[in-house]
Amino acid sequence: MVVDKNDNNEGYRGYVNYETWRVMSDYFGDMDLNELDMLLGNVDYDKTLDQRIFSASIPIESYVDEMLDEKAPRYILESFTNNVDYYELAATILEQRQEFLDYEE
Numbered sequence: 001m002v003v004d005k006n007d008n009n010e011g012y013r014g015y016v017n018y019e020t021w022r023v024m025s026d027y028f029g030d031m032d033l034n035e036l037d038m039l040l041g042n043v044d045y046d047k048t049l050d051q052r053i054f055s056a057s058i059p060i061e062s063y064v065d066e067m068l069d070e071k072a073p074r075y076i077l078e079s080f081t082n083n084v085d086y087y088e089l090a091a092t093i094l095e096q097r098q099e100f101l102d103y104e105e
Contacts, residue, residue, distance in 0.1 A: 019083040022066055030092055036093060039063055043094075054091035064089075067080040 015021035031039070043056050066085065068077045 016085045016088055017083055019080055020085045020088055023084050025093060027064060027067055028060075028089065028096075030098075031093075033097065035103075036097045036100070040093070040097070049094075052094055053087055053090045055093055057086040059062055060089050060093065061086045 010022045012018040017026065026038075028036075039058050039059060040056050043052055045052060047055070061084075064081065064086075065077075068081065071077075
């Protein structure tokens with residue numbers, strides 16, 4: 001499933017910027033429920049939405065850093081990853097996870 005949030009005219013394709021859209025599209029758009037759960041690890045779904053998003057953004061940023069580290073020199077990556085909105089990625093990924101759960105019911 002490739003995520004395309006065209007319902008929002010801000011930034012780039014519904015995301016705050018190109019970098020955030022590109023990371024979402026390249027690394028998270030095709031993940032299934034099991035992959036999302038493995039990525040999110042210990043997110044406490046009993047917490048508030050903001051707390052879940054914040055705690056999910058941490059493993060997401062680590063995953064992106066790990067994946068990109070294998071592809072390019074660090075100085076190039078930092079100029080790209082410094083612009084990624086990990087909070088927005090986490091919110092989108094948690095929403096995507098919930099859609100999987102709703103579909104299974």
